[in-house]
Amino acid sequence: MTAKLVVGNWKMNGSLASNRKLVKGMLEDRRINRPGVALASPYVYLLQLADLLQLSPMDLGAQDVSQFGRDGAFTGEVSASMLANVGCRYVLIGHSERRQYLAEANEVLSKKMENALAARLAPVLCVGETLAQREAGEHLDVIRHQLDIVADFPSEQVIVAYEPVWAIGTGKVASLAQIAEMHECIKATGLQRQSGSASMRVLYGGSVKADNAEAILSISSVDGALVGGASLDVDSFGMICQAADKLV
């Protein structure tokens, strides 16, 4: 069985001092300091983390990437090649918070996916429905629409993170049945639309914690976890990483 990937998304959190303390704790924790674990920090801390992780098998990730595919007059943007240059392996694309606050949609996200793959980064396309869409029974159609852009890319190169918006930061984790249904929908949609011999890897995100990680990661269609709040605490993140490692 392929190892379950665990990505810690720090979101807009951190400082040089607190990052040093947090990453030092992670490096000293054998549950975390191993292959198959990645940290996605704000852009400004990527070089610091690259330095702190230089002797570690942990990977570096970014939380976004520019839609523009070449360097130049794009003030404030960060290109995929720049992320690769500082040592990123993964890049989150289309996180629901960016869809909500910055109106990111498929056209721009497809460009970001293309740029990430061109720079040999592994894109993690975030998809998920709102509570209103779920209550209206629209959740499967919403996800299928968000997955329209994966048709352009081979399944082996794309990772998807299913993150029900109503479970992010709320403590209201999706039920195991809901997670299984959505992951199977995502994998089936990918197989219908993509080239490639295998289905996409699909991570779950949305209030993954130490006390629910093993049950969630035990679902066969869950290939890992995208962890927000709990990735800012060494022991919580360590428990999640340990749960993922046990299931290999």
Ligand SMILES: O=C[C@H](O)COP(=O)(O)O
């Ligand atoms: O990227 C992470 C997801 O937004 C989940 O965040 P959370 O674990 O704080 O609910």
